[in-house]
Amino acid sequence: MEKFIKLFKSSPKYSIKWDNYFNIYSNILKKFVNKKIIFVEVGVGNGGSLFMWKKFFGNKVRIIGIELNPEAKKLEKHGFEIFIGDQANPNFWKNFYKQVGKIDILLDDGGHKNIQQITTFMESIQHIKKGGKIIVEDTHTSFMKKKGFKNPSKYSFINFCFYLIENMHRRNPMLEKNLNYYSKKIKQINFHDSIVEIDITENKSLKYSQLLENNKQLRYYFTDYRHKGDFIITLKRFEKIFGKISEESLTFKIIRKIFHRNLFFSFKEKMRINRYIKILKS
Numbered sequence: 490m491e492k493f494i495k496l497f498k499s500s501p502k503y504s505i506k507w508d509n510y511f512n513i514y515s516n517i518l519k520k521f522v523n524k525k526i527i528f529v530e531v532g533v534g535n536g537g538s539l540f541m542w543k544k545f546f547g548n549k550v551r552i553i554g555i556e557l558n559p560e561a562k563k564l565e566k567h568g569f570e571i572f573i574g575d576q577a578n579p580n581f582w583k584n585f586y587k588q589v590g591k592i593d594i595l596l597d598d599g600g601h602k603n604i605q606q607i608t609t610f611m612e613s614i615q616h617i618k619k620g621g622k623i624i625v626e627d628t629h630t631s632f633m634k635k636k637g638f639k640n641p642s643k644y645s646f647i648n649f650c651f652y653l654i655e656n657m658h659r660r661n662p663m664l665e666k667n668l669n670y671y672s673k674k675i676k677q678i679n680f681h682d683s684i685v686e687i688d689i690t691e692n693k694s695l696k697y698s699q700l701l702e703n704n705k706q707l708r709y710y711f712t713d714y715r716h717k718g719d720f721i722i723t724l725k726r727f728e729k730i731f732g733k734i735s736e737e738s739l740t741f742k743i744i745r746k747i748f749h750r751n752l753f754f755s756f757k758e759k760m761r762i763n764r765y766i767k768i769l770k771s
C-alpha cells in the first residue's frame with residue numbers, strides 16, 4: 490500500500506483519490522502486476538492516475554483512458570490510448586469494444602452518476618475477459634443528494650447491485666430460478682468502502698450449486714430444528730403460562746395454527762428488525 494501511495498504521489502500529473510482506496514487497490518489488483526493485460530479507466534482528468542497505473546502494472550500493460558473532455562487526447566503523447574466519449578451512451582461503448590475487443594479490467598472513475606455507472610457496467614460486462622473485473626469507484630454517490638447525484642434512490646448504482654446479487658444467488662437451486670447471463674458470469678461482488686468490485690468468472694460458465702453430503706449414515710442421529718425451532722420456542726412460552734401441553738390438546742392445536750399463520754412472530758420479528766435498522770440508520 491505504501492508503495493502504491495508513492496506511485497500516486499510521484500505521478501507527473503495531478504490526481505485526487507480517497508486514501509482508503511490504495512489499500513483496496515493493492516489487494517484486489519496485485520494478481521495483475523507484470524501481466525500482459527488491458528486496463529481501461531473511465532475518467533481521465535489530468536491524467537495523474539494513468540501514470541500511476543502504468544507504474545503499478547508494469548511495462549506489459551496496455552492502458553486506455555476514456556474521457557468526455559477532448560483535451561484528454563493530449564495524453565496520448567505519453568503512450569496512453571485515449572477515447573473521447575460519454576460513458577452514459579450505449580453507442581459509445583459499442584464502438585469502443587468493436588475497436589478494442591475484450592479487456593481485463595475496467596475501472597469506472599468517471600462522472601459517478603447512476604446512469605453513467607449502470608450503463609458502463611451493462612455495456613461492458615460481456616467484454617471483460619475471464620478472471621477480469623469491473624471496479625466502480627466513489628460509490629458513496631449512491632447515497633448523495635447534492636451535486637446532482639439525486640440519491641439515495643431506487644435507481645442508485647448500489648441499489649442496482651441488488652439485482653446482480655439476486656442473479657448470483659440464482660445459482661442456488663433452492664430458488665428454482667433459471668440462470669441468466671449474469672448468474673453464469675459474475676463470480677463474486679465485493680463491497681468495499683466506496684468501491685464496488687465485480688469479479689468475472691475464470692471458468693466457462695458458472696452453474697447451479699450442488700449439495701454435498703458426508704457421512705450419510707449419521708444424518709438420522711440429529712434432529713434439525715431449522716424448521717421446527719420457532720414452533721418449539723412458541724410452545725415453550727405457552728407452557729410457561731399454561732403448564733405442560735399435550736399434542737392432543739386444543740391449546741396445542743391453537744398454538745400450531747398461530748405459528749403456521751406466523752401472526753405473532755412476523756409482527757415481533759418486524760419490530761425487532763426495524764429497531765436494528767434504526768440503529769444502522771443513526
Ligand SMILES: C[S@@+](CC[C@H](N)C(=O)[O-])C[C@H]1O[C@@H](n2cnc3c(N)ncnc32)[C@H](O)[C@@H]1O
Pocket residue numbers: 503504505506530531532533534535536537538539555556557558574575576577598599600601605
Ligand atoms: C474524478 S475525475 C477522474 C480522475 C482520474 N481518474 C484520476 O484519478 O486522476 C472524473 C473525470 O470523469 C470525466 N467524466 C465525467 N462524466 C463523464 C462521462 N459521462 N463520460 C466520460 N467521462 C466523464 C470528467 O471529465 C473527469 O475528468
